Amino acid sequence: MSSMKRLPIFLALIFTLLAGQAAYAQTPNGLLGGSLLSPPLPPPLPPPKIGVPVVPQLDAPPQYDYRPAPRPSFSDRVARCLDEGAAAGLGPGDRAAYSRSCANQQ
Numbered sequence: 001m002s003s004m005k006r007l008p009i010f011l012a013l014i015f016t017l018l019a020g021q022a023a024y025a026q027t028p029n030g031l032l033g034g035s036l037l038s039p040p041l042p043p044p045l046p047p048p049k050i051g052v053p054v055v056p057q058l059d060a061p062p063q064y065d066y067r068p069a070p071r072p073s074f075s076d077r078v079a080r081c082l083d084e085g086a087a088a089g090l091g092p093g094d095r096a097a098y099s100r101s102c103a104n105q106q
Helices: 003-025 074-087 092-105
Strands: none
Touching (some): 074 092
């Protein structure tokens, strides 16, 4: 074979080897066979915390809440007083006077 025919074959062989190395370098982490479309799996969830439930004791004294109930707002008191005045049959003018005195007393 002449040297003119060997040169293109030699260059084709060198190009093929270099292209194969470049393709290998472009794979993720240099690993072959992995899918590029599947995302990595998330880490597993921690196990649930299991605690002992609080069991009421039969001989324990009952616990009461002695705090007074919170006072309703002024607008709630006025609305309730207007309803009471209407239920009692008061007219509009009498209901206004009744609701003012009723809401301020409570």
